[in-house]
Each structure stands twice: as C-alpha cells, then as structure tokens.
Amino acid sequence: MRYKCIISYDGRNYVGFQSQINGIAIQDVIEAKLAVILQRPLKIVMSSRTDAKVHALGQVFHFDIDRQLDLYRFKGSLNSLLPDDIYLKSIEPVDDDFHARYSVKAKKYRYLINTGEHDVFLSGRVYDCYFKLDMAVFRKTAELFLGYHDFGSFNTSTYDEVKDQHRTIYAVDIKNKGDLIIVDIIGDGFLRHMVRMLVGTMIDTARGQKDIADVKRMLTHPDKRYHVYNISPEGLYLLEVYYSQTYPVWLKPSIVNSREM
Amino acid sequence: MRYKCIISYDGRNYVGFQSQINGIAIQDVIEAKLAVILQRPLKIVMSSRTDAKVHALGQVFHFDIDRQLDLYRFKGSLNSLLPDDIYLKSIEPVDDDFHARYSVKAKKYRYLINTGEHDVFLSGRVYDCYFKLDMAVFRKTAELFLGYHDFGSFNTSTYDEVKDQHRTIYAVDIKNKGDLIIVDIIGDGFLRHMVRMLVGTMIDTARGQKDIADVKRMLTHPDKRYHVYNISPEGLYLLEVYYSQTYPVWLKPSIVNSREM
Numbered sequence: 001m002r003y004k005c006i007i008s009y010d011g012r013n014y015v016g017f018q019s020q021i022n023g024i025a026i027q028d029v030i031e032a033k034l035a036v037i038l039q040r041p042l043k044i045v046m047s048s049r050t051d052a053k054v055h056a057l058g059q060v061f062h063f064d065i066d067r068q069l070d071l072y073r074f075k076g077s078l079n080s081l082l083p084d085d086i087y088l089k090s091i092e093p094v095d096d097d098f099h100a101r102y103s104v105k106a107k108k109y110r111y112l113i114n115t116g117e118h119d120v121f122l123s124g125r126v127y128d129c130y131f132k133l134d135m136a137v138f139r140k141t142a143e144l145f146l147g148y149h150d151f152g153s154f155n156t157s158t159y160d161e162v163k164d165q166h167r168t169i170y171a172v173d174i175k176n177k178g179d180l181i182i183v184d185i186i187g188d189g190f191l192r193h194m195v196r197m198l199v200g201t202m203i204d205t206a207r208g209q210k211d212i213a214d215v216k217r218m219l220t221h222p223d224k225r226y227h228v229y230n231i232s233p234e235g236l237y238l239l240e241v242y243y244s245q246t247y248p249v250w251l252k253p254s255i256v257n258s259r260e261m
Numbered sequence: 262m263r264y265k266c267i268i269s270y271d272g273r274n275y276v277g278f279q280s281q282i283n284g285i286a287i288q289d290v291i292e293a294k295l296a297v298i299l300q301r302p303l304k305i306v307m308s309s310r311t312d313a314k315v316h317a318l319g320q321v322f323h324f325d326i327d328r329q330l331d332l333y334r335f336k337g338s339l340n341s342l343l344p345d346d347i348y349l350k351s352i353e354p355v356d357d358d359f360h361a362r363y364s365v366k367a368k369k370y371r372y373l374i375n376t377g378e379h380d381v382f383l384s385g386r387v388y389d390c391y392f393k394l395d396m397a398v399f400r401k402t403a404e405l406f407l408g409y410h411d412f413g414s415f416n417t418s419t420y421d422e423v424k425d426q427h428r429t430i431y432a433v434d435i436k437n438k439g440d441l442i443i444v445d446i447i448g449d450g451f452l453r454h455m456v457r458m459l460v461g462t463m464i465d466t467a468r469g470q471k472d473i474a475d476v477k478r479m480l481t482h483p484d485k486r487y488h489v490y491n492i493s494p495e496g497l498y499l500l501e502v503y504y505s506q507t508y509p510v511w512l513k514p515s516i517v518n519s520r521e522m
Contacts, residue, residue: 010381055382084384120271121316123345125382 004094010085033081047100047241056238062100106242112235116179127235131207138206142172152222155191200229265355271346294342308361308502317499323361367503377440388496392468399467403433413483416452461490
C-alpha cells in the first residue's frame with residue numbers, strides 16, 4: 001500500500017526537509033517517528049526539498065507499507081510523537097503509480113516581506129525589509145517572470161544537477177496586508193533558490209538597485225554570474241503541491257492584484 | 262530624567278519578565294543590553310510581572326538616567342542588541358512622578374484558544390483546546406466576572422503577598438476568528454494567575470465540568486481551595502497598560518461580542 005501524507009512545519013530548527021550530514025532534517029524526525037509507529041525502518045519520498053529554515057504548509061511525501069493502516073489512529077499517533085513544529089495534516093491511500101516527486105504538476109510558494117517594524121511574533125517567519133520599495137516596479141518585475149523561460153540566472157544548482165533550466169511560472173499573486181507583502185508564486189517547478197532569487201530581484205528593482213532592462217536581459221541571456229540577491233529563507237513557505245490540473249492556471253499567465261487576504 | 266519604554270516579546274524562551282534565580286528573564290536581557298548602551302549598570306521598573314512563557318505586546322517599564330537620550334538612536338541601538346524575540350517599540354521622556362507600576366490605571370490581557378487542529382505556526386502562542394466548548398456558556402461565565410469582586414478563588418499568591426483580593430474587571434471581549442477564540446480582558450489589576458484561571462473557568466463551564474452556580478459561589482465565597490484549571494501560559498499576552506482614563510471603560514462593565522477582529 002502506498003500512502004500520501006501532507007505535513008506542515010516551522011523550518012527554523014531544521015537544516016531543511018531532506019536528510020543532511022550537518023544537522024537534523026525534518027525527514028530525519030519523520031522517519032524516526034514512523035519507525036516507532038510502524039515498527040520498522042522506513043524511507044519516505046518527498047515532493048520537494050526545502051532549504052534550511054524554510055517553512056511548509058503543504059509539503060507532501062509518500063511511503064509504502066505492506067499493510068493497511070487505520071488512518072485516524074495513525075494520524076493521532078504520529079502527531080503525538082512529532083515535535084510541536086511538525087504536524088501531519090492528512091494521510092490517504094493512493095495508487096501505486098502516484099509518486100510524491102514525479103507526479104507533481106505544479107507547486108505554490110509564498111514569500112513574506114515585512115516592511116514595517118520588527119515583529120517578535122513574526123521573527124524567523126518573514127524577511128524584515130528596511131528598503132523603501134516602489135510597488136509598481138515590484139509588480140512589473142514579477143510580470144516579467146510569468147510564462148516559460150530559461151531561469152538559469154536564478155539558479156544555484158550546477159549543470160550536472162539540473163540540465164534543463166526551463167520552467168513555467170503560471171501566476172504571481174502580490175498582496176499587501178498591513179506592513180506585510182505576500183508574494184505567491186505558482187509554477188511547474190523551481191530550480192534551487194529560484195523563488196528566493198525571483199523575489200530578491202523584485203526587491204532589487206523596487207529599491208532601484210537594478211532596472212527592468214537588467215531583468216529582461218537575465219531572462220533572455222541566462223547566466224549564473226548575474227549577481228542576484230538570494231533573500232533570507234525565513235520568509236519562504238511551500239504552500240501547496242498540485243498533482244492534478246486543478247491548480248489555478250489562468251487563461252494566460254497572469255499577475256493577480258489582490259486587494260486583501 | 263525618567264524614560265518610559267514599551268516593549269513586545271515572545272516569552273517562550275524566558276522564565277518570565279522579572280529576574281529569577283532559575284533561568285534567564287526578559288528583565289535580565291534588557292538590563293544587560295541597557296548597561297552596554299548607557300555604560301553603567303541600571304535597574305528597570307516594570308509595570309507587571311509576566312509568568313514564564315507569557316508574551317507581551319505592550320509591557321511597560323521605566324528607568325532613570327542623569328542625562329538626556331537621543332531617542333531615535335537609543336531605540337535603534339537597543340533593538341540591534343536585543344535578541345529577535347524582544348523588541349523596544351517606543352521610548353519617551355516622562356515626568357518624575359510617573360511610575361511604571363504605581364501609576365497603572367488598567368491593563369488589558371489577551372488569551373488565545375485554538376479549537377482547531379494544531380498549527381505549527383501558533384505553537385507556543387496558543388492553548389490547543391481539544392474540548393468541545395459551548396460558547397453561550399463560555400460568554401455567560403465571562404459575564405459573571407465583570408465588575409468589582411473579591412477574586413480570591415482565582416489567585417495563587419499568598420495572603421502575605423496580597424492582602425486585598427478585590428479587583429474590578431471593566432470589560433471582556435470574546436471574538437472568534439476561524440478556529441481561534443480570542444478573549445480580551447481589561448481590569449484595574451490582576452492577581453497571580455488570575456487571567457489564566459478566569460479563562461480556565463470559562464473553559465471548565467463551557468465543557469460541562471462546572472456549572473454557572475459553581476462560579477457564582479466562587480465569587481461570593483472566595484476560597485483558594487476551589488479547584489481551578491490554571492490554563493497554559495503560552496496563550497497569554499499582556500496587550501496594553503493604561504496610565505490614564507482613556508482605556509475603554511463602558512458605561513457599565515460589559516461583554517463585547519465582536520463579530521470579527
């Protein structure tokens with residue numbers, strides 16, 4: 001039997017989702033607790049790596065086991081063993097051809113920018129931005145990213161790791177809520193550090209460090225040597241992973257200008 | 262010169278506001294950083310103790326110094342030295358007869374109850390309540406607390422510490438926001454653990470563990486031997502300390518039934 005799990009976590013205390021040699025990963029914690037409940041060592045397959053300190057509201061993984069689970073009890077047991085900053089939101093049986101990584105159709109990330117005073121209750125969960133931002137330029141920059149592009153200028157992985165750097169951004173939604181800027185990005189896939197570099201570039205232009213022509217050139221002539229502002233991981237959230245075509249795709253890639261949350 | 266400071270903090274990592282022998286208090290951190298900036302040891306006078314793990318958005322303290330401070334620079338300097346979970350919101354010069362504790366007219370506390378699933382981003386900041394609550398009974402219980410009472414049944418300090426256990430509750434405001442219940446309580450003063458015991462009693466009645474008659478008896482015949490549910494400190498916030506009569510006092514003590522935040 002294959003099971004699909006959706007979890008949320010506050011990434012502050014972890015080196016990322018995927019197991020690493022340099023500290024405790026969320027995967028380590030989940031696999032350790034699963035081993036307790038299922039009475040056997042077990043590997044999980046995640047939908048996406050998330051970096052150290054990055055958060056998730058809808059990270060997905062799957063695992064296989066040769067028996068049927070009582071889902072209600074399983075959820076309660078696992079959550080009682082998990083620390084307070086990791087939570088299993090749902091578990092459901094899926095077909096064997098479902099794969100947490102290879103079946104992904106799209107993903108939605110959120111980035112939170114605090115333009116106001118430091119808020120102790122948002123500490124570790126937003127990027128405190130002290131620059132004055134021109135929001136019209138911020139949005140204009142986001143528009144450039146829509147659609148199918150070679151995002152090689154916004155990628156820190158090597159050629160050996162990722163050969164094809166083309167990705168499609170379906171939508172960017174930029175909202176203001178008080179002093180917070182909420183940037184939601186939906187795409188069919190993201191290169192390493194890509195979301196943070198896209199948002200960092202929006203900030204760079206909005207504060208006058210780059211202009212729109214620079215960004216256009218970065219898209220038409222992809223090159224890792226562009227200096228890109230790789231903004232703090234603390235403002236980044238993996239919101240949702242889509243496995244069907246039910247994710248929000250506008251008729252053409254579009255900027256959504258939401259007025260409020 | 263006397264200065265009044267307003268600070269916010271996430272109380273999770275501290276033994277409370279006031280210095281204690283058993284760990285690091287918020288007062289310790291502030292006094293240590295003030296000593297760096299002002300180049301001398303200094304004691305601050307707080308408006309209210311808050312218990313271990315209790316938060317604040319508007320804790321107040323004052324201190325005296327024999328020179329005038331550049332307030333803008335002082336705020337920036339102190340915040341750059343303070344950890345991310347303590348923040349100086351404002352500082353202003355006050356008259357010498359202002360006293361952070363003795364000049365207090367009223368205080369407002371907030372208690373957050375999460376009735377939904379555990380939320381990793383609210384961990385340490387709400388009380389996760391798994392009981393089914395009858396909100397009509399919850400509100401009815403809150404109404405009993407309004408006005409001038411001997412709150413001796415809702416107090417853990419000893420007679421030696423606090424002789425007069427009479428306090429006035431000016432208002433209780435109960436809001437729902439999604440799965441959260443937000444309880445705001447304004448009063449002229451609060452005994453030790455009183456807010457948590459009042460909210461714990463609202464929960465006790467709302468889940469059918471006590472009835473309204475029990476609560477009435479606790480108010481008319483104050484006695485520490487009543488078993489009161491001293492609910493988790495993690496949901497408690499000191500919101501505001503009032504030094505003038507401008508705090509919201511309704512014509513008569515009242516329950517405010519807000520529809521939304």
